[in-house]
Structures are given as structure tokens and as C-alpha cells.
Amino acid sequence: MKNRLSQLTAVAMRVWRHSWTQRLRVWAAVLLVSLTGVVVGTMLLAQSEIPVGPFRADMSISPSVRGGTEVDIPPLGSLHLDSHAGPIHLKVNLGALDQQRTEALIEDPTAIGVVGQSAVDDVTRGVLQLSLRALGAAIGCALILASLIFRNVRRVASAGVIALTVTGGSLGLAAGTARPDSIGEPRYEGLLVNAPAVVGDARRIADNYGRYADQLAELVSNVSRIYTTVSSLPVEPSGNTTRILHVSDLHLNPAAWNVIKTVVKAWDVDAVVDTGDIVDWGSSAETTYVNSIGQLGVPYIYVRGNHDSMAIQAAVARQKNAKVLDNTTVTINGLTIAGIGDPEFTPDKSETPPARSADDPVTNPLLASGERLATTIAQSKTKVGVALVHDPAMAPPLSGVVPVVLAGHLHKREVSMLDPPSSPEDGASPSPAPSPMTPAPRTRLLVEGSTGGAGLRGLEKEEPTPLQMSVLYFDENQTLKAYDDIHLGGTGESNVEMQRKVIGIDPEPTTHPSVVNGVTPGLSPSRR
Secondary structure, eight states, X not given: OHHHHHHHHHHHHHHHHSHHHHHHHHHHHHHHHHHHHHHHHHHHHOEEEEEETTEEEEEEEEEOSSOOEEEEETTTEEEEEOOSOSSEEEEEXXXXXXXXHHHHHHHOTTHHHHHHHHHHHHHHHHHHXXXXXXXXXXXXXXXXXXXXXXXXXXXXXXXXXXXXXXXXXXXXXXXXXXXGGGGGSOEEEEGGGGOTHHHHHHHHHHHHHHHHHHHHHHHHHHHHHHGGXXXXXXXXXOTTOEEEEEEOOOTTOTHHHHHHHHHHHHTTOSEEEEOSOOSXXXXXXXXXXXXXXXXXXXXXXXXXXXXXXXHHHHHHHTSTTEEEOSSEEEEETTEEEEEOOOSOOOOOTTSOOOOOOSSOTTTOHHHHHHHHHHHHHHTOSSOOOEEEOSSGGGOGGGTTTOSEEEEOSSSSOEEEEOOOOOOGGGTSOOOOOOSSSSOOOOOEEEEOOOTTTTGGGGGSSSSOOOEEEEEEEEOTTSOEEEEEEEEEOOTTOXXXXXXXXXXXXXXXXXXXXXXXXXXXXXXXXXXX
């Protein structure tokens, strides 16, 4: 038995010392060192930062059996795509916003379209750049590691060739098995699990905005052409008429400014009044969006909406032609306008507003703001012709105090007559007496649609929200004589409609005793 064991040991030693076995051991060591260099080099150095739209995207490659792509969106979570086969894994981190690129995106009306067109090129260029970096890192690390261990030029060169073959082959396999349509089948982790529709909506918005941008030039041109028909309409306003353009709820839509500029010029508007929600979130990055106000060439009268923060209000106030009203008044061409900002800042539509009484200003901040503005108007030494609020639920206290109230918020145009002022016998506090001492006028409430088409969120639906605005005509006595309703088609539509309403000739809107524009007085169905 011992002899048998000794013979086997001797054979094993001869095989181990054989020249071919020694060569095999050397090449196995070279292969191991090379693969170690590839892994270490890829893990440490295969990283790159590229701009993708407003983001600074950190991209990295790491060894993997399954392949695929992971996109991290802190703090929401991540989505995983079956984008390619192994043995490499691509990771993209969108954790940082580039402030300059974000501000440029908001400020430039064409920037969103440009970003949408360049995003794919940015990612493609970033992946190619990262692949070259990974290839160089893998080869370099393998060469350094081999030179430290073997100190033999041939073996070091062999390690470099192996690293080139392995890394290049892995990248080639990933490119050859790429699945671009995998973006439509993501797997979610983190908070994104609860809202996968967000990604779908974002893709639909991007697609729709591209079509919308294609139609914008024709749409603006049609606005100019339709004004040539105004002279044929009845009751053309006289030369001493004050023309006011009412806009509302722009919601950060860059397309709105071009349309507003066109209407201001074509209608020879004296001033623009904005009843709020000029942005979406009230963030500091959105403040540059309001810089276009200074390019309109006419006074811009603004009241804060529930999506507008105090920072946004301050940014509007900094524009040379802007006037912010917050329980204050301003006079334009003899027309005195009063206004007050929305008392609530609720940019997140998912939040449920607190319970409030329909007719109690103590528990209802919207009614309380309306009461404050009514008191200011009643105490004004100058007759006030128009009041501006954001939410029509703020309007009831203004009944009988001012002849016209302009509002927004609902994203659809509505016209109604406010209920007559309450009397003490009704069990409610009467509205402040109108000034000057004249019989209380009937108050007309004009709720504007969204001049920004509800912003980019308006592109989520198959039939996007149209852009709406109105031109109001006031005589020298601050009396509303007529108004033009302008309706611009949504995405993919270049039609423009205009309808003139003449006060005293066209049928008056119906007054609803208990409902104002579909909203119970003092209540708002949602903080849009």
C-alpha cells in the first residue's frame, strides 16, 4: 500500500514539474491577475459624470452576471431595466440638478424641446465615453498589477491583451444585446413602487410637448390673423377704452409667453392682469420663469396663487413693469384695480385641505381674504372698478362692493353673477358698503381658464387643456363694456377661436343662489 502511494506521489511530482504544467500554471496566473485587474480597474475608475437635461448624471460600470441598467432617483428610489445581457451592469444616478441648466430650461421657451431632442444623444455619448474609460481602466490596471507580480515583459503584455479581450468582448456583448424598448418595462424599487404611472406620464408629456412645440408657430400666427376680424364685430370699443388682458394659471408653460406677447401687440393691450399660479411648485429655481414679464412692454398686475410662494411673488415684483397686489390697489389709465394673494400655499395637489366652514371667515382663510379685500375696497378714496383674486371661493364677500371680480384656479372659463350681499336678517355679517355711496351694483365674476394649458401636466391627457385668456374693455367710468374670449387649441391643434361678449346686449349669465361657478361659497373642491 505504501509503495502504491509512493508511486502516485512520484507521478504527480513529475507532472507538476513538467514544462507544460509549468507553462499552464504561469498562464493561469496571468489570466487570474488580468481578470483581477479588469475587475479592480472597472470598479474604481469606470465612472463618468455627464449632463442630461437639467441633471448631472453619474454613470458607472461594474461586473455583473445579469447585466441590465439601474437608474437611481434619490430620494424616490430606483428603476431597473433589462437593457442588455451581462457581464456588465450600467448604473445611472440622477441625484443632482445643475442650477444653471435648470434655470436656463425654465427661462428659455425653446429649451424644453431642445432638451427632449438632445437627451438621447447625451446618454449615448455618455455611455460611449464611459465604455472607453472602462476599457482604458481595465487594461491599465491589469498591466500595472501584472508588472508588479511577474516583472516579465511578455507576461505583462499578455495580461494587457487578455484585459482588452475580456473588457472589449463584454462591452461588445452588451451592445449587441441592447434592448432600447426596455424603458417601457421598468421594475421599480423604493417610493417609485407606489407611483409607476409617473414615468408613463412623463413619457407622454415629452411626446405631446414635441408635437405641441411643432404647432406653436402656426398657433401664434393664427392669433395675429384672427385679430383682423375684430373690426367687423359689433360694438368696436372706442379710442378712450382701457384694454386689459386677463391671464391666469400659466403653470410654468414657456409657450404661454409667446402667445401673451402676440395678444398684447395685436389687441393694443394697456395692461396684463394675472390671477395667479404662474409657476408649479414655488421653488427658487422657478423664479427665472417670470423674467419674461419684463419683455411684454405693458404693466403686469399680479396676485399670488396657491402654487406661488412668497419667493415667486418677490421675483414678479422685481420686474420693472410688474405690480404685485396683496390687499392693495393700482390705477391703470383711470381704471383702479384691487387685489389680494391666495392665503394658502398648497403646490402639492395630493394634500387634503383642512376642513373649513362654507360661510365662516374665521375657519375659512379664503373667505377671510375676500373679506379683507372687500374692506380695503370700501375704504378706498378712489372708486375701484376691478378686483383680482386667485380662487373664486374668495369672491363672495366682494358681492356688491365692486362691479367686476377676476379669478382663475379652476382651469376652465366660467362667468356668473355673484349673489346679492348678505343682510343682517340672514344671520351673516353684511359685506362692506360699496364706495362711493351708490346703490350696490351686481357683481360679475369672470373665472379665466388656464393661459398655460395647465402647464406640462395639461399634456398628460389625450385631449390636452387649451390655452385661454380674455381681453376686457372698460370705458372712462370703469364700466366693463365688452370682453373677447380667446381660446387656443391644445397639443396638435393650431385652431384659434375668439368670441366677443357685449355687456347689455348678450344674455346675462345665470345667478345660482347657493353655488358660485360650481363651487359652494367659501369652499374649494381642490387646491389645483
